[in-house]
Structure formats: structure tokens, C-alpha cells
Amino acid sequence: MSTMLLSDKLPYCPGCTHHHVTRQTSKALEKLGLAPHDVVLVTDIGCHGIADAVFATHTVHGLHGRSTAIAAGIAMALPAGKKVVVFIGDGGATIGLQHILEAARMNVPLTVVVHNNFLYGMTGGQPSGLTPPEFKTVVAPEGTHLPHHNLCELVHDAGAVFAARVVGLGDFSGTLAEAFAQDGFSLVEVLEMCTSYTPKFNPDFKLRQAAEAAGYALGSWTNPPRPPFRLQFGGQKPSLLSQLKLVTRKQQARLPQRLGIVLAGSAGEGVQYAAESLARAAVAGGLHATKKGSYPVTVGVGFSAAEILLSPEPIRYHGIGEPDFLVITSEDGLHWARPKLLAMRRGRVFVDASLPKPEASVPVEVRDFRTPFGAKNAALLALATVAREEALLPEALIAAFDPQAKAAAPAS
Structure with a gap:
């Protein structure tokens, strides 16, 4: 069993790609020689968020879409050598898009792993900002016919040191390890399938074909290295109360x-x-x-x-x-x-x-x-x-x- 996990039994629905993302994440962290106490996993609302219970690392659970903001505060204060990882869904990434872009712009040293199964899984299968136009959901049975955000392109333009998009099949732990190794902001978008809602409205769904049809380019994108954003602790700071006039x-x-x-x-x-x-x-x-x-x-x-x-x-x-x-x-x-x-x-x-x-x-x-x-x-x-x-x-x-x-x- 992985040293990063407390159990081999994962709490997701049968066949859900979240199983694979969790195992690939733990494998990538082990590749880098990290110990559980060197890793902070920050999650939020969504099926991916129940990963808190199985990771042996430090775990923090936040509000829907706010995991990146919480993680940014943690990462800014931690010394180099510690790793902050965000688990967020495509719904949470839609809600907290500005948090993600600002973390990329500031080059906060953390990695966002986006579980993009094209819908809000935990809340009933509604479309998100990353849902492909023709993908059918419970509230859009004919598809949204709206373009989806290109999240990797957005964070790359915002200054992310490393961004990648993979299909959640096979071994992509190497891509995750490359992202985790960055001294700055990185993001990996994993294209997934929700086994509870996707087949119901998209019976012929195939993950690779769907990614290609939606124009989700696979690969990685990099920017030149730059100093990560960390808080500077240079001795005792004066109290704010000292500025008050007695x-x-x-x-x-x-x-x-x-x-x-x-x-x-x-x-x-x-x-x-x-x-x-x-x-x-x-x-x-x-x-x-x-x-x-x-x-x-x-x-x-x-x-x-x-x-x-x-x-x-x-x-x-x-x-x-x-x-x-x-x-x-x-x-x-x-x-x-x-x-x-x-x-x-x-x-x-x-x-x-x-x-x-x-x-x-x-x-x-x-x-x-x-x-x-x-x-x-x-x-x-x-x-x-x-x-x-x-x-x-x-x-x-x-x-x-x-x-x-x-x-x-x-x-x-």
C-alpha cells in the first residue's frame, strides 16, 4: 500500500476516475521522495473532497471553489521543501476560477489537480464552466452549446510555471510528479468520467474521443522559472496596536x-x-x-x-x-x-x-x-x-x- 494513503479502499463510486487520480497522486508524491508529513492536501466540496479521509498527509477541507485560496495561504507561509496540493473539481474550478488565476499570477508554490469530469457530480450532475458544448447533463439534456473554458491556457497566460492536461487513464504519475516538483504554481487538469451521471445522458461516451471532440488539447505548457511567492518572516514585526494613538x-x-x-x-x-x-x-x-x-x-x-x-x-x-x-x-x-x-x-x-x-x-x-x-x-x-x-x-x-x-x- 502507498505510504501516502491510509487505506487501499477508496470511497468513490465504482468505476469513478477519482480512484485513479488519488492513486496516481500518491504514486507521484512517492516518486519525489516526499513523506506524508511534508505534504498538505487541500480539498473542497465535491466527490473528490472525500479524499481527506484516505490520505495520510495533512488535510484541509474548504468551501466549494475556495480550496486554492486556502492552499495559497498555507503555501505562502510554509518553508521550501513542503508540498501543497489542491484537489478541486471542474465545478469548484468554475466557482473559484479567480483564485486559481491569482495563485498562478502570484506564482504561489502549490499544485492544483483539477478533477474535470465535465459536471458538478456531488450536486446532481449540472454543467460547469469546463463542460464541453455537446455534453448532455440533467439540466441541459441537449448540451449547453456554450464554449468551455480552456483552463490550462488561462493559467499559462496568468503565469503558471507548469500546466498540463491528461486523460485520466493509464499512468500519468510522471506528469503529476513533474508538476509537484515545480518551485512555483502548477496545474494538472485530469479529464475524467462520472460513472453516475455521464452514461445516463451520454450512453456512447468514450473519454479519449470526448476529449478530442471537445478540443481539449493534451500536453504540457511551461513558462520561464521565476521566484515563488512566499511570505517573508524577518524577525519580530511591530504590533499593529503600536500604531494606535494612546x-x-x-x-x-x-x-x-x-x-x-x-x-x-x-x-x-x-x-x-x-x-x-x-x-x-x-x-x-x-x-x-x-x-x-x-x-x-x-x-x-x-x-x-x-x-x-x-x-x-x-x-x-x-x-x-x-x-x-x-x-x-x-x-x-x-x-x-x-x-x-x-x-x-x-x-x-x-x-x-x-x-x-x-x-x-x-x-x-x-x-x-x-x-x-x-x-x-x-x-x-x-x-x-x-x-x-x-x-x-x-x-x-x-x-x-x-x-x-x-x-x-x-x-x-
């Missing part, structure tokens, strides 16, 4: 208990900056503070909201069920905050004068936040107003971020 404690705020503030405004109007400014001021006042932002993927349009917690004690959970103060500075913010506002049974609401005064079960204070210093400073002015009126922080700490206080300060 907040110096300047005064002691007299906040008796934990307090939650929700600020709701519009994107591009400094809501997140205002929330961070209040949180920093609180830390400078000896308090504990958290800030959590919320905004849509558009970033520059729509609502922008932030939750700020201030506490004299360490904060173990940063969620705010019901805020003590809900501060609304724009129409976007009002629309976003309305469910919170209607659910409030305690606390207070501050709303900008440009907005209709909303109905609520708690007191609603109307203030002009937008006019004095413009929309860009409305959120800052709103939080400074609340902090001052509610005596949340010492005046000097509020003045540090209050646009009104800054405007009144004498020029230096």
Missing part, C-alpha cells in the same frame, strides 16, 4: 453608571468621527468607552449610525438594547432610528430642528444642530450639546471636540 487621561468624569448613546445621521456628515471623538473624550476623562458604527455598503449615501457606551466600570458587552439618549441629526438618521425610537420606554431623544418632531413615549428635545456649523459638524455639535446638558464629561473634555467651543476660542 489616549491620555486628563481629568476624572463623574459618571455614576453605564450610559448608552445612539447617534443617527447621514453618511458623509461625520457621524463616525463624532462618535469616536466622544469616546476618546470619555477615555480622557477616566471612563471606559466603546463605539460601534453602522452604515450601508454605499458608504457615501444613506444613513450613518453609531452606538457609544460610556461606563465607570469595564465594558464586557458593547450592545445597547435601549439607549439612554437617541440623537438624530438628519432625515436619513430619523428613518433608520424610527424603530428604536418607537420601542423606547425610557431615556430621551434629541432631534434636529430641520426634522418633523417624531411621536414617542419618551421626551423629545428639538435642537438646531445643522445650521450653526453646517451638516459636516452637526453630529459633533449634537454630541457636545448632549454631553454638556447632561453633564456627562468635564467641560474641558467636551470643548476639545465641540465645534462651537472651538469657534469661540481666541485665535492663537
Whole structure:
């Protein structure tokens, strides 16, 4: 039995070419004198993925189409002499095509073995991006009539050091060994037959003839050698935390208990900056503070909201069920905050004068936040107003971020 395999009994369907690919892979690895602990096999969703259970190597199982991305991360960090092998189907290669092309472009030192049986076998026999035009499947009984990707050509153009395509018959361990021996990205596409779905819709199917009819050229393609992409570990790296500016404690705020503030405004109007400014001021006042932002993927349009917690004690959970103060500075913010506002049974609401005064079960204070210093400073002015009126922080700490206080300060 192969030293790379834990069992001679493989878990595939009778007659499936995956049997042969698994045995040829183990044979090729042994030809190179590799030990199981020198090899990492990365698989994903698909019948090929159950190879995890039979290989004696390190094995990692990922999401459908993502095995190359996972393997790239592993290969970048491993020293030379270790071998990372990807098992992926034609379906997974279709889903993760960009991962494969980027790994080839970067020349990540790994080998992708593509089990191309022309369909998604584990999910029911649907066509993939590598399915030949006339090949019939459960959802395309007349064929797709669409050209298939030439995967070897794509990775070759992307910079793969070695790419090859073989029919999954006979001994192709030499081709696999040549791919595994490369110090860079390599790919071997193995043309296969799914014994469960192919004969059902293609009763006269013959693998070699089908490959020829589909224009799948057999052979290998190489690019000039170039340095493989590996991460450089040159001693201790500085911590990312060292780049953060420390907040110096300047005064002691007299906040008796934990307090939650929700600020709701519009994107591009400094809501997140205002929330961070209040949180920093609180830390400078000896308090504990958290800030959590919320905004849509558009970033520059729509609502922008932030939750700020201030506490004299360490904060173990940063969620705010019901805020003590809900501060609304724009129409976007009002629309976003309305469910919170209607659910409030305690606390207070501050709303900008440009907005209709909303109905609520708690007191609603109307203030002009937008006019004095413009929309860009409305959120800052709103939080400074609340902090001052509610005596949340010492005046000097509020003045540090209050646009009104800054405007009144004498020029230096």
C-alpha cells in the first residue's frame, strides 16, 4: 500500500476516475521522495473532497471553489521543501476560477489537480464552466452549446510555471510528479468520467474521443522559472496596536453608571468621527468607552449610525438594547432610528430642528444642530450639546471636540 494513503479502499463510486487520480497522486508524491508529513492536501466540496479521509498527509477541507485560496495561504507561509496540493473539481474550478488565476499570477508554490469530469457530480450532475458544448447533463439534456473554458491556457497566460492536461487513464504519475516538483504554481487538469451521471445522458461516451471532440488539447505548457511567492518572516514585526494613538487621561468624569448613546445621521456628515471623538473624550476623562458604527455598503449615501457606551466600570458587552439618549441629526438618521425610537420606554431623544418632531413615549428635545456649523459638524455639535446638558464629561473634555467651543476660542 502507498505510504501516502491510509487505506487501499477508496470511497468513490465504482468505476469513478477519482480512484485513479488519488492513486496516481500518491504514486507521484512517492516518486519525489516526499513523506506524508511534508505534504498538505487541500480539498473542497465535491466527490473528490472525500479524499481527506484516505490520505495520510495533512488535510484541509474548504468551501466549494475556495480550496486554492486556502492552499495559497498555507503555501505562502510554509518553508521550501513542503508540498501543497489542491484537489478541486471542474465545478469548484468554475466557482473559484479567480483564485486559481491569482495563485498562478502570484506564482504561489502549490499544485492544483483539477478533477474535470465535465459536471458538478456531488450536486446532481449540472454543467460547469469546463463542460464541453455537446455534453448532455440533467439540466441541459441537449448540451449547453456554450464554449468551455480552456483552463490550462488561462493559467499559462496568468503565469503558471507548469500546466498540463491528461486523460485520466493509464499512468500519468510522471506528469503529476513533474508538476509537484515545480518551485512555483502548477496545474494538472485530469479529464475524467462520472460513472453516475455521464452514461445516463451520454450512453456512447468514450473519454479519449470526448476529449478530442471537445478540443481539449493534451500536453504540457511551461513558462520561464521565476521566484515563488512566499511570505517573508524577518524577525519580530511591530504590533499593529503600536500604531494606535494612546489616549491620555486628563481629568476624572463623574459618571455614576453605564450610559448608552445612539447617534443617527447621514453618511458623509461625520457621524463616525463624532462618535469616536466622544469616546476618546470619555477615555480622557477616566471612563471606559466603546463605539460601534453602522452604515450601508454605499458608504457615501444613506444613513450613518453609531452606538457609544460610556461606563465607570469595564465594558464586557458593547450592545445597547435601549439607549439612554437617541440623537438624530438628519432625515436619513430619523428613518433608520424610527424603530428604536418607537420601542423606547425610557431615556430621551434629541432631534434636529430641520426634522418633523417624531411621536414617542419618551421626551423629545428639538435642537438646531445643522445650521450653526453646517451638516459636516452637526453630529459633533449634537454630541457636545448632549454631553454638556447632561453633564456627562468635564467641560474641558467636551470643548476639545465641540465645534462651537472651538469657534469661540481666541485665535492663537
